[in-house]
Amino acid sequence: MKLFITLLSIIVSLNCFGWGQTGHRVVGQIAQNHLSSKAQKAIQEIMGRESLAYASTWMDEIKSDDHYDHTHVWHWVTIPDGGNYVEADKNPDGDAVEAINRMVEILKDESAENEKKVEALRFLVHLVGDIHQPLHVGNGTDKGGNDVKVKWFGSNSNLHRVWDSGMLDSRDWSYSELVTQLDCSCEDSILAYQSTLNPADWAAEAMSYRSQVYETGDVERMGYQYTYQNWDLLELQLFKAGIRLAGLLNSIYE
Numbered sequence: 001m002k003l004f005i006t007l008l009s010i011i012v013s014l015n016c017f018g019w020g021q022t023g024h025r026v027v028g029q030i031a032q033n034h035l036s037s038k039a040q041k042a043i044q045e046i047m048g049r050e051s052l053a054y055a056s057t058w059m060d061e062i063k064s065d066d067h068y069d070h071t072h073v074w075h076w077v078t079i080p081d082g083g084n085y086v087e088a089d090k091n092p093d094g095d096a097v098e099a100i101n102r103m104v105e106i107l108k109d110e111s112a113e114n115e116k117k118v119e120a121l122r123f124l125v126h127l128v129g130d131i132h133q134p135l136h137v138g139n140g141t142d143k144g145g146n147d148v149k150v151k152w153f154g155s156n157s158n159l160h161r162v163w164d165s166g167m168l169d170s171r172d173w174s175y176s177e178l179v180t181q182l183d184c185s186c187e188d189s190i191l192a193y194q195s196t197l198n199p200a201d202w203a204a205e206a207m208s209y210r211s212q213v214y215e216t217g218d219v220e221r222m223g224y225q226y227t228y229q230n231w232d233l234l235e236l237q238l239f240k241a242g243i244r245l246a247g248l249l250n251s252i253y254e
């Protein structure tokens with residue numbers, strides 16, 4: 001029984017990684033590229049040599065450390081179809097929206113210890129990425145697509161994992177290659193994407209892609225076709241996440 005529970009917890013934790021390492025690093029690096037000089041300096045004082053891309057995956061690494069078990073539920077938020085964050089039932093242990101807001105407050109708090117700020121930044125970089133993965137804003141019926149079992153290029157997978165890493169891994173770009181491709185100095189788009197820095201709005205936007213995300217076609221034969229239909233959205237969400245993370249950090253260190 002104990003082995004079964006251990007295996008189950010490994011499977012569950014594998015299923016909620018959020019973007020996988022490549023996606024999170026793309027978000028961190030794009031944010032880094034768009035920091036104001038004030039934010040850059042303040043973050044360097046907190047983090048030393050650790051870049052935002054490097055910090056972005058820490059929240060998945062600590063899943064192996066009991067000390068951080070309470071943070072597992074922060075990776076996502078549940079908002080049923082047709083609902084919104086304010087009205088949705090809240091997980092008393094936290095969710096991605098409230099955790100992002102809480103990390104921003106820690107970073108703004110001049111009396112907070114540096115060690116606390118290092119963690120807050122690592123959480124924040126990761127969570128702004130997660131909340132832009134459309135299935136990290138779950139509808140409350142299928143564990144963010146984890147219960148939608150699919151065959152991905154012939155192997156057992158599920159819809160959540162396809163979005164976390166399946167599509168990214170199938171195209172096989174490195175995070176820095178993707179950043180080179182996605183990032184731009186396109187001021188109009190950047191201003192538009194940064195027009196709201198409220199994570200509840202980002203969650204509402206992620207929900208607006210739900211019908212597209214669930215259009216799987218034959219779940220026994222997913223791969224090229226699904227990637228073709230969703231790659232633009234995936235790139236857009238990674239880019240917006242990076243740009244908005246930069247906007248949030250710039251607003252903290254104005």
Ligand SMILES: [Zn+2]
Pocket residue numbers: 016017018059060075126130
């Ligand atoms: Zn995550």
